[in-house]
Each structure stands twice: as C-alpha cells, then as structure tokens.
Amino acid sequence: MDSVFGIDVSKRTSNVAILVNSQTVKQFTIDNNAHGFNILDEQLRSFTDPLIIFEATGIYSRPVENYLDQAKYRYTKINPLRAKKDMDSFRHNKTDSLDALGLAQAMTLHHYKSVELSSPVYSELHDLERFYQERNEDIVREKNRLHRTLSITFPEVERLLSVTDGDLYWNIVQQFPSPEYVLRKREDEIAPCIMQATNKNMSIDRSMKLAIKLTDLANSSFKMTNIDCVTKETIFHASEVQRIDHCKSDLINKMAELSENLPEIKIITSIPGIGIKTAVCLVAELGDIRRFYSSNAINAFVGIDLIHYESGDYTAGDHIRKRGAAYARKILYRAVLNIISASRTKPTNISLVYDRKKQSSGSKGSKKIVVMAMHHLIRTIYHLVLNNEMYDTKMFPAEH
Incomplete structure (x- = not known):
C-alpha cells in the first residue's frame, strides 16, 4: 500500500493531502509550528514508510524540512518550476489545498527520488x-x-x-x-x-x-x-x-573553521587560482557535491546549461539558461578569472582550454568563453571530489 503526503507550504500554514493507492483519504491544514508538526507527525506515524513531497519555497519551507530531518523521515523537495510543469497536465484550478493534492499526485506519477540527507554543516x-x-x-x-x-x-x-x-x-x-x-x-x-x-x-x-x-x-x-x-x-x-x-x-x-573537516575544501583549493574564500563559498552554495548524479546536473543547478532553439530554417544562438543558483554562478565566474590570472605560473586544464578558445575566436565573446571554462571547472571539481583526489596538472591535460 503506497501512501503519499503532499505538503503545500505557505508562510504560516501548510496544507496536507494524503493519498493511498492514488486515492485521496484525507486533507487538512496545519500551522508551521510545534503543535502543527505534532499533528503531522501523528498522521505520518499511522502509515508505513510514507512518501513525502513539498516544494522548495526558500525560508518558508525550512521549518518543515528541519522537522522532517529531526524526525528522520525521508522526503522529496521539488523545484517549484518542475512541480508546476508536472502538475499542469492534471491541475486546472490553483488553490493551496489543490496544490497539496497535486504534489501528491505528481509523486505518484513520477516517483521522484528522495533527498539525500547530508551533514548539517552544509x-x-x-x-x-x-x-x-x-x-x-x-x-x-x-x-x-x-x-x-x-x-x-x-x-x-x-x-x-x-x-x-x-x-x-x-x-x-x-x-x-x-x-x-x-x-x-x-x-x-x-x-x-x-x-x-x-x-x-x-x-x-x-x-x-x-x-x-x-x-x-x-x-x-x-x-x-x-x-x-x-x-x-x-x-x-x-x-x-x-x-x-x-x-x-x-x-x-x-x-x-566550520568546513575544515570537509575533504572537498582541500581538494578545491588544490586547483591553482582558487583560495579558501572561493572554496568555502562554492561549497556553501552547492552543498554536498556528491549528491549530483553528474557534472551536467551541477551545470543545471547553477544555470549554465545551454538552451538550443531551432524552428524551420531558423536556428538561434545557444545561450545559458540562467535559472538556478545565481550566487554559485557568480562565484564560479570569478573563480575562472582567478584561475586564468594564476595560469602565468601555474597553468591548468581550465586556463589552457580558455586560452585556446580565446585565440581561435579572437577577442569576441569573452564572457561566453569564461562560461565554457566554468563548465570545465565544474567537471574537474566533480571528478576530483567523487574520487577524493587532489588536483594535478599532469592528471588533467588540455582537452582537444
């Protein structure tokens, strides 16, 4: 018997919809406080391994997320844009109670993965x-x-x-x-x-x-x-x-000081041109890098994945999506500039790729070239962290 809890989080309250075998069995509203979470806890404990889904709504969803973490429940925190797209096919009206039900139905249809619990330090x-x-x-x-x-x-x-x-x-x-x-x-x-x-x-x-x-x-x-x-x-x-x-x-x-025991900090700072400030800020924005299934997923998270538009004989120039962690995007952009500056004495695969592209295109599109180098930097960091390796210039020759 599959039980799904869809939670639509608002500023002070949350609407909850419970589905069992795709059938609605209960809908109710709780306050986002200790009393409300006790009510939710009673409902959750009445089911075996319930699936829980809610939208990531910034500061408003933090109390719900923190409660679920403390209570050791597994849950899915979905991007609001993804939720809207998935619910548009069966949701015609929009209310808080319908949103909670829609989230539960979307979970039943798409079987989203649960959030991987990571260290509170992140x-x-x-x-x-x-x-x-x-x-x-x-x-x-x-x-x-x-x-x-x-x-x-x-x-x-x-x-x-x-x-x-x-x-x-x-x-x-x-x-x-x-x-x-x-x-x-x-x-x-x-x-x-x-x-x-x-x-x-x-x-x-x-x-x-x-x-x-x-x-x-x-x-x-x-x-x-x-x-x-x-x-x-x-x-x-x-x-x-x-x-x-x-x-x-x-x-x-x-x-x-807080991140001194995180191995990825030493790994990222081993890349020439990246200091402790850039490393800690980047890890703070990305969280546990190991939770991403590929470097392309990180690209999408920070909003530098490419959009391709083609219609008939018209093909638009590719451009980045710019949807995602804007601060992480800014940190990566400046990190690439620092790596390029340090490349005079310590060249890297990122700086070599940047230089080659810069020479082939002249002085045009400098920002686009930096964004391309950001992609290579993400791939490099992802590889190093997953394999727990320090950066070595011999390990990462310039790509052709």
Whole structure:
C-alpha cells in the first residue's frame, strides 16, 4: 500500500493531502509550528514508510524540512518550476489545498527520488554564505555612498593611495574627510596619524611621504563651505565600509573553521587560482557535491546549461539558461578569472582550454568563453571530489 503526503507550504500554514493507492483519504491544514508538526507527525506515524513531497519555497519551507530531518523521515523537495510543469497536465484550478493534492499526485506519477540527507554543516555554511553575500551587496552600496560624499568634501583624497580600499584608506578618510582636517596639522603631525591607521608595519619615511602627498592634495582641493553634514556622512560611510569589510572577513573565517573537516575544501583549493574564500563559498552554495548524479546536473543547478532553439530554417544562438543558483554562478565566474590570472605560473586544464578558445575566436565573446571554462571547472571539481583526489596538472591535460 503506497501512501503519499503532499505538503503545500505557505508562510504560516501548510496544507496536507494524503493519498493511498492514488486515492485521496484525507486533507487538512496545519500551522508551521510545534503543535502543527505534532499533528503531522501523528498522521505520518499511522502509515508505513510514507512518501513525502513539498516544494522548495526558500525560508518558508525550512521549518518543515528541519522537522522532517529531526524526525528522520525521508522526503522529496521539488523545484517549484518542475512541480508546476508536472502538475499542469492534471491541475486546472490553483488553490493551496489543490496544490497539496497535486504534489501528491505528481509523486505518484513520477516517483521522484528522495533527498539525500547530508551533514548539517552544509546547511550552516549555506546560511553563513548568504549572510556574506548580503554583506557584499551592502559594502558595494556603502562604497558608492562614500564616493558620492567624498566627491563633495575631498575628492582628491581618492588619489592618495593606489587603491581606495583597505583599513589604511578608510582610517585616513575618517580622520581627514575634508581638506580643512588636513590643513589643521603639520606634516610631521599627520605622519603618526597615518602610521596608526594601519595594522601593518609602516616606515616613518613612508608615512612622511603620504603626509606630504595628503597635504599637497588638500592644498589643491577647492574648499567647500557649509558641508558639515556631508563631512559627517563621509566619516560615517567610511566607518560603515570598514565595519562591513571586517564582518565579511569574520564570516569567511567562520566558514573556513566550520568546513575544515570537509575533504572537498582541500581538494578545491588544490586547483591553482582558487583560495579558501572561493572554496568555502562554492561549497556553501552547492552543498554536498556528491549528491549530483553528474557534472551536467551541477551545470543545471547553477544555470549554465545551454538552451538550443531551432524552428524551420531558423536556428538561434545557444545561450545559458540562467535559472538556478545565481550566487554559485557568480562565484564560479570569478573563480575562472582567478584561475586564468594564476595560469602565468601555474597553468591548468581550465586556463589552457580558455586560452585556446580565446585565440581561435579572437577577442569576441569573452564572457561566453569564461562560461565554457566554468563548465570545465565544474567537471574537474566533480571528478576530483567523487574520487577524493587532489588536483594535478599532469592528471588533467588540455582537452582537444
């Protein structure tokens, strides 16, 4: 006797439909809390090896998923797009109760595989990585705001250092947000302030050169009036950028510590050009790589699988689907760029394939070539992780 539980998860409640031998025997609604899950548990325990299916609806399906994990039930978490396509053939109306029934019917028809239970560390890494990506978005906004206010108060300070990044630059901006703050002090008074602005060892000579340059920039700057409020904004944004940057570093350190026993981290970092930050972020987005049945499945997961369209005499150019884990796609894209940069001294199969394609196509379609290299990187990582092998340039010659 096959019993299927279809669960349509909403924000605060879930609709449940129970099918036995393809016949509806019960439908009910529960709250997504301890009391509701106790009701669901009573129903589940009244059947032997029930099949459970629900849609992956992000944060709203997490409590249901966590409950099923704790209770040791096997379940299927289906992509909402896949569920819609499979249910469109027999579902004409859409309500929460009908969605729960439709999910159960789809499970009966298609016999989806259950989710492979993986270590909780992957879930923790995923949460930390999403928090890290949010901080990434925050720091971009704060840097733009800092640039906007500095354009009013002291635009010349952006030429003081080779990069407008790092603790040294942000501390200097907080101490000298406008030319007036610089010109209040002598150069020999500014130099110690600059030395204290960084945790790195800085020579007196270097600090004096920066103090002289900062003074020259302040003298050449146009002195704006009535900008006290904007000056305070500049100090605030510089401190916010610095705070968020430190938060990002702490998150990466926490992720590295959390994943230190995962063998795939050492495997991925053995690829020249990939550091610990890229490795932990990638594993956090992909989860347990071993759960994928092929490297092409990972391509589809991150949205770089190709779409081919052909109709009559017309054939469109192939392009990637872009449906999937957008953050993972971004991490892989940057990973390929880092691998290409490192290839000057440590070439890999990824960089060699990229170079060959780049030469054959000239300078056209650079992004497409990087995406192609992402495919090769995924295949390489998948092979290494499945076989528990470190990267060896002799093991992966350039493909023809």
